[in-house]
Amino acid sequence: MKKVTITDIAKLTGYSIKTVSRVINNAPNVKEETRRKILQVIEEHNYSVNLLAKALRNSETRTVILFIDRRKGKYWNEWHDLMLKSIMVKLKDRGYKVILSPSSGEETISNDTDGFHLLKSGLADGAIMFDVISKDCRVKYLRANNIPFIIIGKDMDFTDTSFVDLDNYLVGFIGAEYLINKGYKNIVFFLGPKVFNVNRDRAQGFEEACKKHGVTHSVFYGISTIKGIYEKTHELLSRATVDAFFISGDEKALGAYRAIREKGLKIPEDVAVLGIDNLPSSEYMYPPLTSIDQNVEKFSDQAVNLLIEMMHSKEKTPKRIILTPRIVERQSV
DNA sequence: CCCTGGCAGCCGAAGTTCTT
DNA sequence: AAGAACTTCGGCTGCCAGGG
The missing domain is CATH 3.40.50.2300 (Response regulator)
Incomplete structure (x- = not known):
C-alpha cells in the first residue's frame, strides 16, 4: 500500500495542501471547523508527516x-x-x-x-x-x-x-588543597587512562597544589574499575603510609572504601577519601562521600x-x- | 482582520536526450 | 557506445496573493 501524503489528505478533505500543512503544524489562521475536519481525515487514514520530505524542504532534520x-x-x-x-x-x-x-x-x-x-x-x-x-x-x-x-x-x-x-585543572587543584588544609600529608590520586585530556588536566592541578604545599603525593593513571581501585588501595596501604585517596569517579570510591575497612582503618579518621562527580548515590555510601561536583544540570x-x-x-x-x-x-x- | 490557496524550491538520484 | 548535459521526481512549507 502506498504511503498517505499531504496531497492525499488535501484531496480527501477538499482543502488545499497548504491548509492541511497548517493544520499539521498547528499554525494559526485555520477555522476551527476546518481544523477538526482535516484532523479527522488524518486520523482515519493514519497519515503522518514524511520527515524526509520535511527535512528536504526545511534543510533541517531536528x-x-x-x-x-x-x-x-x-x-x-x-x-x-x-x-x-x-x-x-x-x-x-x-x-x-x-x-x-x-x-x-x-x-x-x-x-x-x-x-x-x-x-x-x-x-x-x-x-x-x-x-x-x-x-x-x-x-x-x-x-x-x-x-x-x-x-x-x-x-x-x-x-x-x-x-x-x-575546569579540570582546578578540580585537581582544589581537591588537593582541600585535603591538605584538612591536614592530610600523604595523598594518592587515582585516575582513568592518560589518553583522555581530562585526566591529564586533573593530575596537573593536583601535582601543582601538592608541590606548592610540599606534600607527599603520587598519581596513578589507568585505574578504571572499582576492582582496580580496590586492589591498588590494598597494595598501597600494605607498603606505604597513605592518609588520603583522591579518586576520579565517585563510583570507584567503593573499591577504596572496602580495602580501607579490610585493613582495619577508619574513614576519615585514619584515611580520607575524596571523590569527583558528586553522584546521587555518593550521599548513601558509608560514611557519605565528600566529592567534587560537576553540576550536570x-x-x-x-x-x-x-x-x-x-x-x-x-x-x-x-x-x-x-x-x-x-x-x-x-x-x- | 480572518481564512484559504498557488507556487517555487529544498537536494541528490535516476531517467532522458543530446553530443561526440 | 559512452559520456555530457539537461530534466524530472519526491513531500513539504515560506512567501505572497486574494476573497470575504
Missing part, C-alpha cells in the same frame, strides 16, 4: 547525534549516564530527536552504520561528542565536513572548535544551548565554556 565511546564501555561511568540522560531530556524539550551513536576517536570513519554518514547526508543536524582524545578522528571529520558539533570536554588539537568543559544546559545556537547561526565563531567545580562536603574527609 535530529542530533550523541557520540559516545564504543570501546566495550571501558571508560563509561555513571557520570556519563547522568549527562546523557540530562542532555537527551533537554534536547527533546527543545523539539529535537536524539540518536546515540557508539564510535571511537581512534578508529577511522568507515562504518556507514554510525552517525557520521547520517550527518554528512543531512539526515541529522549536529552532534555532541563525548570522550574526545587528542588527534581524535571524529573531531577531524566533523570539522572537515562543516557539521555543527560541540565537545563535552576539552579540544587540544584545534582552536576553532566549540566545547563545554569543567548546568553542564548539559550549556552544551544543549551551545549546540542549538551553532546549528542555527551561519557564522561559526567558536565558543568555549569552562565550568567551575565545587566541593560538596560530607563525611569522608
Whole structure:
C-alpha cells in the first residue's frame, strides 16, 4: 500500500495542501471547523508527516547525534549516564530527536552504520561528542565536513572548535588543597587512562597544589574499575603510609572504601577519601562521600544551548565554556 | 482582520536526450 | 557506445496573493 501524503489528505478533505500543512503544524489562521475536519481525515487514514520530505524542504532534520565511546564501555561511568540522560531530556524539550551513536576517536570513519554518514547526508543536524582524545578522528571529520558539533570536554588539537568543559585543572587543584588544609600529608590520586585530556588536566592541578604545599603525593593513571581501585588501595596501604585517596569517579570510591575497612582503618579518621562527580548515590555510601561536583544540570544546559545556537547561526565563531567545580562536603574527609 | 490557496524550491538520484 | 548535459521526481512549507 502506498504511503498517505499531504496531497492525499488535501484531496480527501477538499482543502488545499497548504491548509492541511497548517493544520499539521498547528499554525494559526485555520477555522476551527476546518481544523477538526482535516484532523479527522488524518486520523482515519493514519497519515503522518514524511520527515524526509520535511527535512528536504526545511534543510533541517531536528535530529542530533550523541557520540559516545564504543570501546566495550571501558571508560563509561555513571557520570556519563547522568549527562546523557540530562542532555537527551533537554534536547527533546527543545523539539529535537536524539540518536546515540557508539564510535571511537581512534578508529577511522568507515562504518556507514554510525552517525557520521547520517550527518554528512543531512539526515541529522549536529552532534555532541563525548570522550574526545587528542588527534581524535571524529573531531577531524566533523570539522572537515562543516557539521555543527560541540565537545563535552576539552579540544587540544584545534582552536576553532566549540566545547563545554569543567575546569579540570582546578578540580585537581582544589581537591588537593582541600585535603591538605584538612591536614592530610600523604595523598594518592587515582585516575582513568592518560589518553583522555581530562585526566591529564586533573593530575596537573593536583601535582601543582601538592608541590606548592610540599606534600607527599603520587598519581596513578589507568585505574578504571572499582576492582582496580580496590586492589591498588590494598597494595598501597600494605607498603606505604597513605592518609588520603583522591579518586576520579565517585563510583570507584567503593573499591577504596572496602580495602580501607579490610585493613582495619577508619574513614576519615585514619584515611580520607575524596571523590569527583558528586553522584546521587555518593550521599548513601558509608560514611557519605565528600566529592567534587560537576553540576550536570548546568553542564548539559550549556552544551544543549551551545549546540542549538551553532546549528542555527551561519557564522561559526567558536565558543568555549569552562565550568567551575565545587566541593560538596560530607563525611569522608 | 480572518481564512484559504498557488507556487517555487529544498537536494541528490535516476531517467532522458543530446553530443561526440 | 559512452559520456555530457539537461530534466524530472519526491513531500513539504515560506512567501505572497486574494476573497470575504
